[in-house]
Amino acid sequence: MKHIPKQELHGFHDGRLSAEREREIVLHISSCNACRMESEDLARIRSWILSAGDVRPHSSFAGDAETRAYDTEQLEGQWLGIEKVAARTVLVLSVLVAALTAFSMIASPPASASVDAVLNDDRQDSTVVQFMVEHEISRDEALVAAVTKQE
Amino acid sequence: MFAGFFCAVKRNFPPPRSFFSVTDKQRAPDDWTVVQAVLAGKPGAFQTLVRRYERQVANIIYLSLGNREDVEDLSQEVFLRLYQSLPRLNPQRSLFSWIYRITANLCIDEIRRRKIKRILSLEFLIDEGRSLAEMGGRVHAPDRILEDQERRHAIVQALQNLPADHRITIVLREYEDLSYEEIADALQISVPAVKSRLFRARERLRALLEPHLRGGS
Known part of the structure; x- marks a missing residue:
């Protein structure tokens, strides 16, 4: 008996095959121990992964996440404010220095x-x-x- | 009042504390409606979004990293990144795919960071021996609950033996039931790459879990 290629068995497990091919595979695994075992292994692994994922975030998790997001945004907003003030100060100082340099050049030639x-x-x-x-x-x-x- | 609020959500979640006032007959607002509410500064809107996905995110992190201690911190990080990226999101795309992408990237980075840390500290020599011994051990306990716990532990340990990208792919497929296309979108890879990763991950898991699979259950 020709076994089902492994790739195809995975496709069957993921529901990626045509209805006709699925029927053929179901028929085959009903009479082929090796393919049935492999198919059952895949199904077991899936169910074990599903049952292992049993973490439930505590009830205040969503509230905490929201608070943290808003706080971070506010903090970043504050930093952005400070950065803006700093940038403006640097700009004003640069203009002042440039103006003073130009004035001193005019006022006292080299x-x-x-x-x-x-x-x-x-x-x-x-x-x-x-x-x-x-x-x-x-x-x-x-x-x-x-x-x-x-x- | 809020019963049925999340009927459109993939899995069951407790009802949200605030946000929209809806009656039983009203359907839960879709993700993008909630995103708009968050961007408009509606109190509680982001919380609603977090509640929709908190369990999935937490379990992807848990199954990918294998320990519960860091799940909360990393989940918080995922939602913080989500919040910060909301104004830049494309409404044409699915939000859950974006959330899975953030989660997957965070997990992969964390797995790599830990791997480097372990290699540097040489802890892996001890851990490797211990986890393989634990995985190979047959279950003798008559208690069914204990058996389940052992099996859960074995699968989580086995997952930790997969490369980071294979691990996250199989978790998204088996735990989250995402299609190949959705996984490809979340991980920014092609569908054939998803197939190939899944195939290798499953074959590796079968080999690692052989004693449990043949242990009868």
Whole structure:
């Protein structure tokens, strides 16, 4: 007697076969010990798994789950609030720093423009001051000397 | 008042504490109606959803991990993840498939995490010997209840000897009675892959449970 292929027996067990094939298999296992035993094994394993899954969550489980979900959401919401405030603060500070940098660039040009700056008396040039002190001359004289030296 | 509230639910559950006021004649709202209520902030709505699936989730976790101690914490984690993902869910898809996916992923991660932990601690050398000895032992106790308990213990132990993905597949099929297509959807694998995993898992279980299967019952 030709046995039913194992894959097919599993398909039979899962109700995946056509009605006609199912009938053939039922007929076969009624007269074939090996296939019947295999089929019964599959059925037993299923029923044992079903009976082993006997965990019943306690009555307050659902309530606890809801509370935990809401609490976590609230906590995350708070964190999100803090993150938003932090992000805004960083943005404002960045804009402020950028503005101050730009202002200071306009207000005090870099050292390369020192001769013009000194001539326009826009800022104190330590070289000019030092020159004034060393040679005991006036600021105007020192400026002229500085320009001459530069040229 | 709430009798019959969950008539559309696959298994029997105790009635919910709050949420919709319904009469006996009204049917339980479908999952997506409840999800909408949760998203709208209705008190008790999420609880209703949890009650629908808490038992399935708890048992999938128990059968996959083999111990009862962590079932509650992990179930809570599943529902927390579900809650956080609700706004992103596609109403065209079934909610239970999504819940099973979260549960399966959590179980697989947990099984792998524990495996690494056990290997690192070398505990598996002791556990392996003990569980195989327990599984191979014939049932001599005359008491039927004791026999059932032993058998339940044996099947849970045998499940722990399957690879994580085979374990979760067979639990979804045998315990949850999901179709191949539903399992494929929940685990994000193909139907032939489901068939193959089920086949291997069952053959392995048959081999592991041979003494119990032939022990007459």
